[in-house]
Amino acid sequence: MRFVTLRNGARVPALGLGTWVMGERRGSRSAEIKALQLGIDLGMTLIDTAEMYGEGGAEEVVGEAIAGRRDTVFVVSKVYPHNASRDGAVAACERSLRRLRIDTLDLYLLHWRGSIPLAETVEAFEKLKADGKIRAWGVSNFDPADMTELSMVAPEGACVANQVLYHLGSRGIEWDLLPETGAQGIAVMAYSPLGQGRILSDPVLKAMAANRGIAAATLALGWVLRHDNVIAIPKAAKLDHVRANAAAADLTLDAAELAALDEAFPPPGRATPLEMI
Numbered sequence: 001m002r003f004v005t006l007r008n009g010a011r012v013p014a015l016g017l018g019t020w021v022m023g024e025r026r027g028s029r030s031a032e033i034k035a036l037q038l039g040i041d042l043g044m045t046l047i048d049t050a051e052m053y054g055e056g057g058a059e060e061v062v063g064e065a066i067a068g069r070r071d072t073v074f075v076v077s078k079v080y081p082h083n084a085s086r087d088g089a090v091a092a093c094e095r096s097l098r099r100l101r102i103d104t105l106d107l108y109l110l111h112w113r114g115s116i117p118l119a120e121t122v123e124a125f126e127k128l129k130a131d132g133k134i135r136a137w138g139v140s141n142f143d144p145a146d147m148t149e150l151s152m153v154a155p156e157g158a159c160v161a162n163q164v165l166y167h168l169g170s171r172g173i174e175w176d177l178l179p180e181t182g183a184q185g186i187a188v189m190a191y192s193p194l195g196q197g198r199i200l201s202d203p204v205l206k207a208m209a210a211n212r213g214i215a216a217a218t219l220a221l222g223w224v225l226r227h228d229n230v231i232a233i234p235k236a237a238k239l240d241h242v243r244a245n246a247a248a249a250d251l252t253l254d255a256a257e258l259a260a261l262d263e264a265f266p267p268p269g270r271a272t273p274l275e276m277i
């Protein structure tokens with residue numbers, strides 16, 4: 001497993017676990033918990049969740065999955081933009097902590113930009129940090145202009161990560177956001193790194209993976225992880241999927257494979273608006 005050291009000194013695995021759509025149905029709960037626990041056992045010890053997912057349900061699933069092993073995991077959650085006010089973010093964080101059954105979040109992100117001034121959200125995040133409720137904070141779905149605006153209101157070095165859409169079929173961030181955030185030491189967390197499962201039926205990807213004797217998902221994630229400052233957070237509720245994803249931690253793609261993937265999934269030739277889900 002490759003590790004990424006965040007600006008606050010935390011060392012996190014480059015491959016973690018997503019939780020969107022978890023905690024929405026009672027009947028799926030035990031399978032979701034088992035999938036997260038297998039992922040942790042296989043070294044994917046960073047778990048990404050949000051108050052939005054299942055309206056708190058995903059955080060409860062994570063809470064159950066990590067019970068008794070809190071110290072082995074790095075827990076990331078996100079605040080809704082409409083809750084990201086000076087007092088609202090503090091209250092939202094406390095609700096998340098209760099659902100997760102932990103005392104401190106390792107990383108707390110603003111899910112996307114809303115109408116509350118960034119300075120107010122930053123103030124709330126800094127208060128949560130000073131009070132020991134979160135260890136670090138970051139943002140999500142911020143484009144380069146948003147990052148510049150943030151840098152004007154945030155203490156130097158305070159924002160440690162920007163979580164954005166990144167997979168073979170969506171490479172726009174390679175043009176500007178990825179190099180710019182990398183130069184500032186801000187980690188990029190790649191969400192939907194499997195294109196929500198849709199890119200896995202691509203014939204080129206499938207053929208290349210078959211050639212290697214690996215799953216298409218393993219190859220797609222190995223490709224995302226070729227950057228030093230990128231963390232991928234695939235979501236998988238099926239155990240076989242978790243195993244295939246974990247295998248990407250040991251994968252290195254050669255120049256010919258990278259070239260073939262560039263041909264099938266061309267890199268950006270100009271700046272494009274940040275894509276988001």
Ligand code: NDP
Binds near residue numbers: 017048218234244
């Ligand atoms: P992913 O790209 O991770 O794809 C998830 C889908 O792919 C699921 O249907 C899953 O099926 C399937 N899958 C997973 N592994 C495999 C495999 N090895 N082989 C075949 N299929 C597989 O999409 P997500 O949108 O879930 O993104 C990942 C995480 O990123 C989210 O869960 C969330 O934590 C975060 N996120 C953040 C956003 C933001 O705005 N900040 C937006 C979107 C996502 P199954 O579950 O049945 O195993």
